[in-house]
């Protein structure tokens with residue numbers, strides 16, 4: 001069941017029901033979403049279901065759970081997108097480039113030579129969160145493409161959720 005009643009902020013794009021419904025994996029505390037405008041194939045987000053702005057608002061238990069959940073999702077993404085590496089990044093605070101004030105971890109699965117410079121993803125990620133995980137500077141998936149990938153990832157995640165990650 002979707003949890004939409006715990007502390008949320010309806011002015012926040014990550015707390016809106018229509019956004020929550022687009023997750024491909026959800027536990028009682030965390031959800032995973034495919035980025036509508038991925039900087040590379042597989043680019044996804046891990047987001048706490050509760051409206052936390054900063055990593056420092058999480059309890060130690062929640063921090064541990066976020067790490068475990070993110071690692072499992074990363075493992076699924078690496079398999080589905082046939083990647084051998086990944087970048088994780090959290091932009092915590094406006095000065096760090098955070099544009100949506102709801103904690104989120106970017107996962108970007110990587111392959112050799114997928115970008116001209118291996119650290120080029122950071123500049124690409126900057127304009128990516130202007131409200132709806134979209135970017136004028138990156139190709140945005142259409143609804144069919146997005147739904148297809150989300151369905152595929154949902155299926156791939158079923159094996160890990162059956163192992164009770166929540």
Ligand SMILES: [Zn+2]
Pocket residue numbers: 008009012013014015050051052101102
């Ligand atoms: Zn929120």
